[in-house]
Amino acid sequence: MNELTPKLIVVVGPTASGKSSLAVLLAKKFNGEVVSADSRQVYRGFNLGSGKVTKKEMDGITHHMLDVADPKRTFTASHYARLGGKVIKDIVRRGKTPIVCGGTGFYIRALVDGLVIPDAKPNAKLRKELEKKTNDELFKILKEKDPGRASTIDSKNPRRLIRALEIIDALGRVPEIKKNPLPYPTLFIGISKKQELLKNLVIKRLEKRIQLGMLAEIKKLHAGGLSWKKLESFGLEYRYTALLLQNKINKETFIHELTKQILDYSKRQITWFKPDIRIHWVTKSAEAEKLARVFLK
RNA sequence: GCGCAGGUGACAGAGUGGUCAAUUGUAAUAGACUGUAAAUCUAUCGCCUUCGGGCUACGGAGGUUCGAAUCCUCCCCUGCGCA
Secondary structure, three states, rough: OOOOOOOEEEEEOOOOHHHHHHHHHHHHHOOEEEOOOOOOOOEEOOOOOOOOOOHHHHHHHOOOOOOOOOOOOOOOOOHHHHHHHHHHHHHHHHHOEEEOOOOOOOHHHHOOEEEEOOOOOHHHHHHHHHHOOOOOHHHHHHHHHHHHHHHHHOOHHHHHHHHHHHHHHHOOOOOOOOOOOOOOEEEEEEOOOOOOHHHHHHHHHHHHHHOOHHHHHHHHHHHHOOOOOHHOOOOOHHHHHHHHHOOOOOOHHHHHHHHHHHHHHHHHHHHOOOOOOOEEEEEOOOHHHHHHHHHHH
16 A cells, blocks of 8 residues: 555554554554454463453454563563564555554554663672662662763662673663664554543453453463462552462452553553654544544545 | 540651750652663752741640650540450
């Protein structure tokens, strides 16, 4: 459809807002393929728990970046960007429109904006060592080794401090932020939902997934070798289901807490996307379709 | 009706004469984000403010004191025990 000038569409929005079905709709209308941008749906076996689209919902549209990783291994934004970049090139080469769709803002930034993530691999040994230190100690070391990074970092976030020191350990200092964005005109569409409505959607969707066997799915993951601790670290559905299956919480707490946490997560997603002025916020799929039509012309 | 225990900010729950608009947790609201990002972390959270401070507050009313959420008196309410 657009062989001469490849273009890219990005669909974002909070969880349960209907991103997946919008992406499928746009893909059908405009000869596209969907590239998921979700930090949990990349894992094999993470289906109901991650809200992954089903084969049926895909409705014949090719989806990428699902089931590309083993949950037993660490998968990161860096891996995502590398794989996703290749996928998009390939879609474009075949004359189709890539539609990036997902709720993980950091992954989208890494992929679409080409955030250059410092080439320093996670160093488990160093991390373990540094985890013993207090924030103040970590910050002090960072200040000595790289005052530049120290001036911009969140001095109270141990995870960030440790990563910065890890980068310094490998590269000498933390490089300035660089971006190599994908070289295509890009349309950003955001799905906007009123908070009350989103809450209802989240509740209904959770109910449905439990009915469809979400608990059994996660039980199976554990039986397949994923520790409870590891499952808990994936957050939300995985964390709370793991707690439930271990009898650490009861069913009532499970539903109540999980619903609340999912809604909190959706707020964080909105916080992430809100400042991005490139995003066109829509409330109906027809608006999105119209935007896409004009954009692709 | 008598005895005992207690009434604190949205809730739970500290505080027992000054450093208390009041520890802490939860909830709420906003925000950050350089290889864990569904993660991790931050701020605000009585009212007003020219950000110096001002005002109203710990069931109610009085009182003691330079000073009270904290002590005293009476009243109201709640829980437990005995009638």
